[in-house]
C-alpha cells in the first residue's frame with residue numbers, strides 16, 4: 075500500500091470510515107475503565123490496512139492444521155509421553171505441577187468423559203531469511219482459550235470497505251471470507267450432539283473481568299442459532315453450584331452440562347483453593363471439556379520443545395510420515411534447558427548472543443517471555459539452578475516489517491513499522507477412539523509495532539488484521 079500509506083489526508087478519511095465500520099460490524103471490546111459494562115464499549119484495536127501474507131505460507135499453514143489437531147489429540151491420550159516430557163518441568167513449576175496432579179487424579183479414577191472436543195489455534199510468524207525468502211515458523215499452539223475467532227470473523231468486511239474508500243476496489247475483492255466463529259460453534263455443536271442429551275447446556279467458563287465478551291458472544295450466538303442453550307459461568311459459580319451425579323454427569327444448580335468451553339483457566343492467578351476444587355470437579359465429570367486437562371498439558375511450551383527433538387513426532391504419529399513432515403517443516407529451533415551438558419551449552423550460547431533467542435516459561439496469555447538483555451540477566455541468574463528447567467529456549471523469528479496504522483481508541487493516528495502473526499484455528503471431535511470431526515476453522519492475523527517483542531491483542535500490544543495474500 076506504498077501509495078496510500080504516506081497520503082495523510084486519505085489515511086485520515088479512511089481511518090474515520092474504518093472505525094465506524096468496525097463499530098457497526100461488532101468488532102468490539104469493553105473498555106479498560108468499565109470492564110464489566112456493555113453500555114460503554116469501544117472498537118477492538120485493528121490495523122487500518124490489511125497486511126501482506128505470502129500465499130504459499132498461508133496455504134501451508136492451513137494444510138498442516140489437521141495434522142496439528144491429530145497430534146494434539148494423540149498427545150492428550152499418551153500418558154507416558156506427558157509424564158516423561160513434563161517430569162523435569164513439574165519439579166520446579168508449581169502451576170504445571172498442579173495441573174499435572176489433577177490429570178493423574180482423573181486418570182486414576184478412570185475417565186467418565188467419552189466425547190472429546192479440541193479447539194486450538196496454531197500461531198506462526200514469517201521468518202525472513204538472508205536470501206530474502208520467507209519461511210513459516212510456528213510460534214506456539216494454543217490448546218486452551220484460543221481467542222479472537224469471533225471478532226476476526228468480522229474484520230475482513232471492515233478492511234474490504236477501507237480498501238474501497240482508498241480506491242482499491244479490485245484489491246478489496248481479493249480479501250478472503252473468514253468465519254472462525256461458525257467453525258468453532260460447529261465443533262462445540264458436534265460435541266454437544268455426541269454427548270447426547272437434548273436438555274443439557276453448553277457452559278462457557280469465563281473470567282471475572284470479561285473485556286473480550288463480544289468475541290465469545292459471536293460463538294455463543296452461533297450456538298443459539300442452532301437451538302443449543304449456552305450459559306456463562308465462572309469458576310466460583312462452579313464451586314458454588316456444581317455437582318456430579320452417580321454417573322458423574324455435571325450439573326449446575328440442577329441443569330445438566332454437556333460441554334464446558336474454557337475461556338479461562340490458563341493462568342495461575344485465577345486459581346485459589348476453591349477454583350482448583352472447581353477445576354477438579356469439572357475434570358472428573360462426564361461433560362465434554364474443551365480442552366480436557368490432558369489437552370491443556372499438551373499445549374505447554376515444554377511439550378512443544380520436546381516435539382522438536384529428533385524421532386519424537388515419528389514415535390507419536392507412527393504411520394503418518396507425511397503429517398510428520400508437514401508438522402516438522404513449521405518448527406523453529408527449540409531447546410531444552412534441562413540439567414545436563416546440552417542445557418549448559420545452549421544456556422551459554424544464549425547468554426553470549428541473547429538476540430538470537432526467546433526465553434519462555436510455561437505460561438500463556440502474553441507478556442511472559444524474555445528477550446535481549448533481560449533474557450541474558452535472567453539466564454545468568456538461574457543457569458546453575460534447577461529453576462532454569464521451568465523455561466525453554468526458542469530461536470527468535472525475524473519477520474520483514476511493513477508500514478501500517480494501528481487503530482486504537484484514544485491513540486493518535488501514526489504510521490508504524492509492523493510485523494504480523496498468523497493463527498489458524500483447528501477444531502476436532504473424538505468419540506472414544508474415533509475422530510468424527512477434524513478441520514481447520516478459519517484464521518486470525520494479529521499485527522504489532524516492531525518495538526514490542528511480546529504480547530497479543532488482549533495484552534494491548536497486537537491488533538486485529540486481515541491477510542492480503544501476495
Ligand code: ADP
Nearest residue numbers: 214432437438439440441468469470471528529
Ligand atoms: P503466549 O502463550 O504468552 O502467547 P507465545 O509463545 O505466543 O506465548 O509468545 C508471545 C508473543 O511473543 C508472540 O505472540 C510473539 O509476538 C512473540 N514471540 C514468541 N516466540 C517468538 C519467537 N520465537 N520469535 C519472535 N517472537 C516470538
Ligand code: MG
Nearest residue numbers: 197214439440
Ligand atoms: Mg501466543
